[in-house]
Amino acid sequence: MARLSEKYNDSVLKIFELLKLLSNGEAQYFDVINIFADEVDGVKSNSHVILNKYLNTLKIFGLKIKKKKSTYYLLNTPFSIDLTENELRAVLLLKSASEILPEGKSKESFNKFIKELELRYSEKTKVLLQSISPDENFDLSCYFAKFKDRINDCEKYCQEKQKLEISYISGDEFQSIICSPKEVKYQNRKVCFSVYNQLSRQIFDIPIDAIKSIRQLPTISSAPEISMTVVFKLKEPLSKSYKLKEWEYAKGFDEQGNLTVINTNEDFDVLFARLLKYADKCVIVSPKFLKDRMVSIIDKTLENYQD
């Protein structure tokens, strides 16, 4: 570590302390004035005069500071960031999707990040931002707004972790399950509430728009959440080209070149549709009831052709 000279200047420390406080985007007068409270032998009556001198220094340096009631707002910074048009579009994209976050700590911290980022935009970036017309951005808020209340409810259930009784429509049938909430998933412009059913040890991805009612139960699941593990075998050539999903791992190749895959946490309906695509290059090994279910699907499909 570099050796520090013993000599330093208090004014430098003060101006940077002030800048640090303001660089959060906003600062309360009480906190700001406190920096200068002991400037002159503890005589606090002069503090506001000294504060003004330091604020003037920042303004002459080129910083824009606005005071509204008892709050100071820093409108630009000396440490700016230049963004390209595509990078600005990426920020707009993130902003447009922030609606999906539930109200609370998570949303606050995300918005704080966006605010801190925007505060650092260079003048050039700000001009560029003006040139991106509003209808050109990737506004997904309308889409998310459609399900906003239900999404917020589901996010809340996930945080509270209490068991739920969910009624929903699957196909033409009315279903009801007792489950523990896991997460809200977004895929292909479809929002699903992913839940875990203790009884079947299965993950269900229930489309948000299929949910008819959710009742929160007073208990939290006490049993450990062990998802059903599905083991399947892939034959050549698929076994060589198969790319494992993030919720899967391989158990190695056997002598015939078959790859054993261990899968957890995938909705069974989604998994079945996927494995069916692999045709005769895939066989479910366990659990038995899923193996039987696959055979039953194959049988039922064959029955379609028996007329």
Add this chain to the structure above:
Amino acid sequence: MKEFLKNNKVTYNLMSFTGFKSLLVFSLLLESPKSYLEIKDYFEKNEFIKESISIDTLRVYLTSLRMAGCEIIRAKKTEGSKYRMVSHPFELSLNADQIKSITKVYKALSKNIKLEELILLDKFLYKLAGQLHNKDFKESIEAVSPLFGLDIDLLDELLKCASAKRQVTVEYNSPRSGVKPLEIIIDKLGFNNNKLYLYGTGLEYNQYTYLPVSRINRIIEIKLKNDAITPPENITIGFEVKTKQSEFKLGDDEKIVELKDNSIVAELITSNPFIAKQRVLSLGSACKVLYPEEFKNEIIETLKRMKEGYFLG
């Protein structure tokens, strides 16, 4: 303190001269590494300061800046003895909660936006992670990015070729036959089961095909003009699905030909029966192939082999 000339921008004509000079040193070092002489020269020419700065005073400023949280190092004599700002307390930083929430928004977006949008989003977030020297953030995005492990520049190139339907030769790492060149007229890029594929007409068999992008090493050649080829022979497959129209997601090459009370009759047009076979099988027992007979028989035979797989061990 030093009294300044009146400035219309400020209410008072007093300011902290030392504070102002330290801000100048700070911003000069933010721009680029500077030597003492460069800083001195800047001070002498500055419209407010118009005076020199001694090396001792500069050292006091640098010490104070370090105490304020800046990391400033001085390069070796052979490198010009320049002072360099390594980090400062105003850098954008991300805490664990922010990383979590950005990742969550990214994850949701990544499954709902176009590939072009996903690429620019990935580029921006990786650049940000690099600038912030935040390994956790980078790893958090990598863990959920559908593009992780793919060459983004290659993707950009392939997308351009797709929009112009260009004929290209790619170096393809085939799981069966190893690395080899493949010629394809690119149609589109798209995700299937979270895996990115390149779709187009393969010239080897003159058939519509798809290749996992992760297996494409590079583009060997982009033809200025596509070869005049005989369009691949398409087959039209008719199939009935027991479902409601609202719940049925049509593929790009599909159209509904008849709506029944509890089912839909659709047609799929393709030059690649393998793609059609995968599509039909994924619909399970809800689907029945109606025509052509040859394809229908192929599905029946496949189903029989699938069943045998469960009883022959």
